[in-house]
Each structure stands twice: as C-alpha cells, then as structure tokens.
Amino acid sequence: MSSTSRFANRRLAIIGAGPIGVETALRALAEGLTVTLYEAREPGAHVRRWSHVRFFSPWSLNRSALGEAMLREAGRELVDGEVFPTGESYLREYLEPLLAELDARPGLDLQPNTRVLGISRLRALKGDLLANPRRAHRPFLLRVSGPEGERFDEADLVIDASGVLSTPNMLGPGGLPAIGEEALNGQVLRGIPDVTERDADLANRRVLVVGDGHSAATTLGALTELRTRAPQTRVVWAYRSDGEPFVEIEGDTLPQRLRLSRLGNAVARGEVDGVEARPGVFVQRISPEGDALRVTLASAGGDTSEVEVDRIIANVGYHPDTSLYRELQVHLCYASDGPMKLAASLLASTGGADCLDQTSAGPEVLKNPEPGFYVLGTKSYGRNSNFLLKVGLQQIDDVMTLIRDSQDV
Ligand SMILES: Cc1cc2nc3c(=O)[nH]c(=O)nc-3n(C[C@H](O)[C@H](O)[C@H](O)COP(=O)(O)OP(=O)(O)OC[C@H]3O[C@@H](n4cnc5c(N)ncnc54)[C@H](O)[C@@H]3O)c2cc1C
Structure with missing residues (x-):
C-alpha cells in the first residue's frame, strides 16, 4: 500500500x-x-x-x-x-x-x-x-x-x-406480502426484539414469531427469557419448514450458535413451556380485530388455521x-x-x-x-x-x- x-x-x-x-x-x-x-x-x-x-x-x-x-x-x-x-x-x-x-x-x-x-x-x-x-x-x-x-x-x-x-422480506406465501400485511402501518416488528428495553411492551402479550433462521431462534430465546419475568407472555412460532429446522453442528466452535439451534429445535419438539410451534405453514392473511391481530396460517397443502395475537415479529430475512x-x-x-x-x-x-x-x-x-x-x-x-x-x-x-x-x- x-x-x-x-x-x-x-x-x-x-x-x-x-x-x-x-x-x-x-x-x-x-x-x-x-x-x-x-x-x-x-x-x-x-x-x-x-x-x-x-x-x-x-x-x-x-x-x-x-x-x-x-x-x-x-x-x-x-x-x-x-x-x-x-x-x-x-x-x-x-x-x-x-x-x-x-x-x-x-x-x-x-x-x-x-x-x-x-x-x-x-x-x-x-x-x-x-x-x-x-x-x-x-x-x-x-x-x-x-x-x-x-x-x-x-x-x-x-x-x-x-x-x-432497510429492505425486509414480507411474511406472505412465496415472499409476497400477506393479505392485509402492507396496511398494518408498522405493527409488525421486523428484527430481533430487545425485551429488556425498546420492546418491553411484549411482556404478557400474545406474540407470533415467523421465520426459521438464527434470528428467529434469537427472538425465541429473548421471549423465553421474557417469560421468566412476565409468565403470561404466550408465543406461537410459525415457520415454513417441517420438524426441527436447525442443524446442530457437532463440536460447534461458536457456543452462542449451538445454544440457539438447540433452543429452536427444543421448541419445535414442543419441549418449551409457553411457546407453541406451528411448522410447515406461511402467513396468508392478517386482519386487525380491535387491538389484536387475527392471523390465518396456511400449509402448502391448503389447510388453514387461525391464531389471535397482540404482536407479530417477522424474522423472514x-x-x-x-x-x-x-x-x-x-x-x-x-x-x-x-x-x-x-x-x-x-x-x-x-x-x-x-x-x-x-x-x-x-x-x-x-x-x-x-x-x-x-x-x-x-x-x-x-x-x-x-x-x-x-x-x-x-x-x-x-x-x-x-x-x-x-x-x-
Ligand atoms: C442480528 C444480526 C447478527 C449478526 N451477527 C453476526 C456475527 O456474529 N458475525 C458476523 O460476521 N456477522 C454477523 N451479522 C452479519 C453482518 O456482519 C452484519 O449485518 C453487518 O452489519 C454487515 O455490515 P455491512 O457494512 O455490510 O452492512 P450494514 O451494517 O447493514 O451497514 C449498511 C449501512 O448503509 C447505510 N445505508 C443503507 N442504504 C443507504 C443509502 N441508500 N445511502 C447511504 N447509506 C445507506 C445504512 O444506514 C447502514 O449504516 C449479523 C447480522 C445481524 C442482522
């Protein structure tokens, strides 16, 4: 140089x-x-x-x-x-x-x-x-x-x-916005919440987490920690893959990553209190109902189910x-x-x-x-x-x- x-x-x-x-x-x-x-x-x-x-x-x-x-x-x-x-x-x-x-x-x-x-x-x-x-x-x-x-x-x-x-992906099928998603005016939190400060209003709320990458696992970790202080917090985790989404790398040199992968897979197996996993689905529609949000989840086969939540956290890349x-x-x-x-x-x-x-x-x-x-x-x-x-x-x-x-x- x-x-x-x-x-x-x-x-x-x-x-x-x-x-x-x-x-x-x-x-x-x-x-x-x-x-x-x-x-x-x-x-x-x-x-x-x-x-x-x-x-x-x-x-x-x-x-x-x-x-x-x-x-x-x-x-x-x-x-x-x-x-x-x-x-x-x-x-x-x-x-x-x-x-x-x-x-x-x-x-x-x-x-x-x-x-x-x-x-x-x-x-x-x-x-x-x-x-x-x-x-x-x-x-x-x-x-x-x-x-x-x-x-x-x-x-x-x-x-x-x-x-x-600055350009987050949308929640809907195939990367499109879900029906009603664009009209939500910032009600979807796109990122990893800071449950101790910025996003403290997640405490004792019903929260939908969407996504199956390490950001979603980090969010699940934060919400599980929040539940120790605010036990009424309820979490539904929706993701498009089936079963346990995380690869647990044998002898991983990064302890933080291994911890997150293990937590995500434990949630997927239904082993974590207060967090319910909904694998194999995408968000089809979001409809405001008073202060709450009614969310329609759909599987690739066309089956649908609904969940009512107070907040949505999108970790879909x-x-x-x-x-x-x-x-x-x-x-x-x-x-x-x-x-x-x-x-x-x-x-x-x-x-x-x-x-x-x-x-x-x-x-x-x-x-x-x-x-x-x-x-x-x-x-x-x-x-x-x-x-x-x-x-x-x-x-x-x-x-x-x-x-x-x-x-x-
Ligand atoms: C939660 C999280 C954890 C991560 N952890 C790790 C990790 O452990 N190790 C690792 O190696 N990587 C990690 N990464 C990945 C990556 O290293 C980081 O995203 C890093 O910030 C990327 O740096 P960057 O400079 O490429 O982009 P950014 O940090 O995204 O910076 C881009 C900058 O450009 C500015 N900007 C945007 N548009 C414009 C515009 N039109 N005009 C002018 N300015 C603009 C933005 O305001 C921003 O300041 C992580 C990422 C995330 C999101």
Whole structure:
C-alpha cells in the first residue's frame, strides 16, 4: 500500500457507513484514494438496530488488522479477540472510535444523514458503451439526498456497502406480502426484539414469531427469557419448514450458535413451556380485530388455521435494494438478487457447510460488467444470509487488488 500508487487521488464513493463501508474507507485512504462516505442515517445505523444482540463470531473475526493498528496507535486498548461482542460494544469499542480517528484524516469526506438515491454514469445510459473501455472514463453520477436537499455528485469508483436491513422480506406465501400485511402501518416488528428495553411492551402479550433462521431462534430465546419475568407472555412460532429446522453442528466452535439451534429445535419438539410451534405453514392473511391481530396460517397443502395475537415479529430475512444501481450494467442472480459472479460462487460452495468456514472467493467474483462498480458487505450476498464480517474484510483486500490492477480507471 502506498499513497503514490497509480490510482492515488481517484474519487471513491462508498455507500453506507456500516462495518464494511467504514473498513473500506480506512483501507482506501491508506491506498491514497479520495473517499466520500455516504451514510443515510448515522454511522453503524443498521448494527444499532440489533445492538442488544451478541455476535456469534468473536472480536478476532470482526476487526481488520488495519483498524486494530490505527486504534492501538491512537492509544486505545482493544478487547480480547476471543470475546464475543454485542452489537452495542462493537459500535462503542470499535466502529465509533475508528470513525473518529478516520474523520480526522485528510482525504475522507464523511456525509451522515445523506442517502444515495441512485447511481448512473455521466453522459452514458445503461445500454450505452457495452463492453467498451470508454465507459470507464465517464464518471459515475450519484443522486443523493442530504440535509440541504437533493444534488448530483460525481465519482470515479463506487462501492455499494449499504447492507440489506432497510429492505425486509414480507411474511406472505412465496415472499409476497400477506393479505392485509402492507396496511398494518408498522405493527409488525421486523428484527430481533430487545425485551429488556425498546420492546418491553411484549411482556404478557400474545406474540407470533415467523421465520426459521438464527434470528428467529434469537427472538425465541429473548421471549423465553421474557417469560421468566412476565409468565403470561404466550408465543406461537410459525415457520415454513417441517420438524426441527436447525442443524446442530457437532463440536460447534461458536457456543452462542449451538445454544440457539438447540433452543429452536427444543421448541419445535414442543419441549418449551409457553411457546407453541406451528411448522410447515406461511402467513396468508392478517386482519386487525380491535387491538389484536387475527392471523390465518396456511400449509402448502391448503389447510388453514387461525391464531389471535397482540404482536407479530417477522424474522423472514432481507433482500438487497437493487434499485440503487438500476441504471448501471450489473448482472444480478435471478435467485438471490446478488451480483451474479459472487452468487454463482456461493451457490457452488454451499451444501450444508458451516458458514464460519467461508472465505472470500477472490477478486474475480466481485467484478461486474460495470467497470469500477462493486457491491461489498452483506449486500453482496443478496438474499443469502450467510455473510460474515471476516469475508467482508477479505472482500476489501480483493477489491483494492482489482482497483489497483485495473487498466480501465
Ligand atoms: C442480528 C444480526 C447478527 C449478526 N451477527 C453476526 C456475527 O456474529 N458475525 C458476523 O460476521 N456477522 C454477523 N451479522 C452479519 C453482518 O456482519 C452484519 O449485518 C453487518 O452489519 C454487515 O455490515 P455491512 O457494512 O455490510 O452492512 P450494514 O451494517 O447493514 O451497514 C449498511 C449501512 O448503509 C447505510 N445505508 C443503507 N442504504 C443507504 C443509502 N441508500 N445511502 C447511504 N447509506 C445507506 C445504512 O444506514 C447502514 O449504516 C449479523 C447480522 C445481524 C442482522
């Protein structure tokens, strides 16, 4: 790395000051790029939504060597690498101090409360200059909305690290909204509840949890804990798979993950008081009835049943907002909505493997038909929820290699 590298002073726009956006900015500055880091809210906004949840990966997998070095140089002590942070401690102990150090460096323009609305090329439409090296010489154009209104900005390179948490999946059959779901005006909680604080009004309520991933298991864990303080809390857990949905990895090195999988499977077997499992169903209809919600659950075979609840918690995943790069030449996977090359490599490498074993598939899979445009971080995985920060940190190395080696920019 050196500030005298060939691409020094090229303008890089990074969308999203989450973990990967901030780490990318750090690395790009070290490479000599000029960086604008756009953040729709405040840095780390998505992690803040689950700040009460504990990471299942330890600190050592969640920090970059460059970030650690910068904080040590600034005289900060780092938490032991073996410890598992919460979202809150990740922000407080790492991301925020890192950003404070970075913000003081020349070359970075951090723009909080500034949302990128769309990306295109100056003087080139989506269909122009196909596979033509001249396309790379037309600067990117970003339509952004900040505290002073909307404007267009230019950049030579763009990295989209805007995550997926702003675009949750819907509850209904096949990913469609359930009938009545869109009219509920925020009555569906989409995420993992903080039963001690933010979502304390779940106590002694009837709660429907939907989904069969680790987020749903985390929610079930939180609600079971809530039941020890508020024993009238009743939980129905609806999910589309049959039987016990979690793989309990023999000798799992991540104790938190194993605990969650065991809890989810115990609920599925009907062994946890106050939590009733409804496997093999999806939400068909939600109808408000006074303060309550009447929910129709349907099986793939067409059988229906009803449940009346006070709250619904949707843990059915997220999808990327691909509208940001609709005007660019990005080849998307028809199954995951992630950029095609990475999606294909992820599809080829799955098959029951432990997601912790993943590594980056190398620079080549981060390339798009659009020169100089890259999707990194959790958004790069599209609808696939297996993304890990340790992979994102490798992606940053890979993309810097691509930028450095590129003949186009
Ligand atoms: C509950 C939970 C637990 C997890 N646990 C782990 C774990 O233990 N280990 C692990 O490795 N990974 C874990 N992950 C997965 C992943 O590492 C995190 O989701 C991580 O936050 C991804 O970082 P990111 O920078 O890619 O995206 P995000 O953290 O989602 O950051 C994206 C940022 O972009 C901003 N943004 C969005 N749209 C725009 C826009 N149009 N313009 C400007 N800014 C925008 C957002 O406000 C946000 O700040 C977990 C995820 C969740 C949800």
